[in-house]
Amino acid sequence: MKKCIWIAVLFISTCFNIYAQQPYIDLLGVEYYRLPAGTSYSGDNKLTTSWFKASIQAPIKIKEDYLIIQPSYEQYTFDKSVTFPGNLYGISLPLTYIRQWNNKQWQTAFVVIPRISAELQPVPEDGYQLGGAVVAIYKKRQDLDYKFGVYYNSEFFGPFIIPLAGIDWKINDRFTLFGLLPLSLNLEYKLGKNIYAGVAIYTVTNSYRLSNHDWIKIADNHLKLFLNYYISGNLVLISEAGFSILRKYTYGSGYGNNDIEINLQYKDGPIFKVGIAWRIRLDEAKAN
Numbered sequence: 001m002k003k004c005i006w007i008a009v010l011f012i013s014t015c016f017n018i019y020a021q022q023p024y025i026d027l028l029g030v031e032y033y034r035l036p037a038g039t040s041y042s043g044d045n046k047l048t049t050s051w052f053k054a055s056i057q058a059p060i061k062i063k064e065d066y067l068i069i070q071p072s073y074e075q076y077t078f079d080k081s082v083t084f085p086g087n088l089y090g091i092s093l094p095l096t097y098i099r100q101w102n103n104k105q106w107q108t109a110f111v112v113i114p115r116i117s118a119e120l121q122p123v124p125e126d127g128y129q130l131g132g133a134v135v136a137i138y139k140k141r142q143d144l145d146y147k148f149g150v151y152y153n154s155e156f157f158g159p160f161i162i163p164l165a166g167i168d169w170k171i172n173d174r175f176t177l178f179g180l181l182p183l184s185l186n187l188e189y190k191l192g193k194n195i196y197a198g199v200a201i202y203t204v205t206n207s208y209r210l211s212n213h214d215w216i217k218i219a220d221n222h223l224k225l226f227l228n229y230y231i232s233g234n235l236v237l238i239s240e241a242g243f244s245i246l247r248k249y250t251y252g253s254g255y256g257n258n259d260i261e262i263n264l265q266y267k268d269g270p271i272f273k274v275g276i277a278w279r280i281r282l283d284e285a286k287a288n
Contacts, residue, residue: 022168022178023188023283030054031275035244047249050077068096076208076218088208088216091116109135113153118209127209129154135164135180143170147180156207156215157252170283194230199223200240207252217250222271230279238275244268 033051055072074090092115099108111133118127131153138146147166152159166180179185179201188198202222207215224242231237247268 023170023176024279024281025057026055026277026279027057028055029275029277029279031238031273031277034272035247036269048079051075052077064100066098068094068098070094070096085119085210085216087119089116089118089120090206090208105139107137109133109137109149111135115153117156117207119211121211124209124211124213126156126213129156129207131160133164135166144168151183155205155217156209157217157250160205176283196228197226199225200242214251214253217248217252219246219248219250221245221247224271224273234278234280236277236279238273238277240271240273242271244271 031053033049033053035049035051051074053072053074055070058069060067060069071093072091076088078086078088092113094111094113097110099110101107113129113131113133115129115131116123116127117129118124131151133149133151135147135149140146145168147164147168149164150161151164152161154160162182164180164183166178168178170176174190176188177186178188181201182203184200184202186198186200188196191197200222202224204218204220204222207217209215221244222242223245224240226238226240228239229237245268248263250263
């Protein structure tokens with residue numbers, strides 16, 4: 001039985017060439033963020049934010065290429081605010097096609113992201129978004145990959161386009177640096193057989209359509225410490241604590257040149273996250 005499990009792990013790690021030196025993938029994951037009440041700069045109200053997310057990753061091998069299907073669900077819950085709705089939802093189905101070129105040093109990931117991003121009471125007819133990305137991966141060495149590309153999404157405040165640059169670097173047996181900026185960057189350290197810790201940067205830029213056809217934009221930047229404990233095999237408990245930097249919420253209405261935007265910026269504050277995942281350690285799979 002154990003042999004069969006490791007065969008499956010090795011197959012999955014092969015399917016996820018795009019992750020290169022990234023040390024793990026989460027086939028199943030659930031996470032919960034809590035941002036305690038932050039006072040607005042005007043001082044007239046406070047806003048506590050909760051954020052729940054669940055996702056699945058499923059790879060399909062197509063000759064030397066791969067298709068990754070990654071459905072996800074998220075929910076923002078706000079309280080103690082007269083401006084924000086109670087809940088906002090995101091339901092997406094990212095599809096990633098990874099092309100392995102004849103030159104084995106190069107791969108390209110083509111990503112399409114259809115998404116519902118709105119209140120669900122019911123879903124507004126203009127509550128749909130379509131985004132995507134193209135990312136090239138260059139294998140400099142066995143332990144070092146570079147990534148670069150571009151991301152686009154049809155946000156409700158207008159087209160959102162950002163360049164991407166990343167690195168996957170297994171520095172040594174304990175340290176690994178991986179991420180794709182400006183989305184995220186992680187420095188992971190292996191404390192012991194079942195414990196990993198580190199520091200991470202994570203950014204959020206999303207917009208959600210309201211039932212009255214206005215929209216809410218959420219922009220935030222998280223600097224945090226993390227500690228991950230493997231309970232048994234591939235089951236891992238995730239914990240994070242850090243600080244929100246340049247947190248900004250925007251309320252918008254109208255279309256095109258008639259847009260009206262109200263800055264609802266709140267003071268930066270602490271953030272906390274707990275989660276659980278079924279995680280495959282690619283570094284351990286290679287070692288075995």
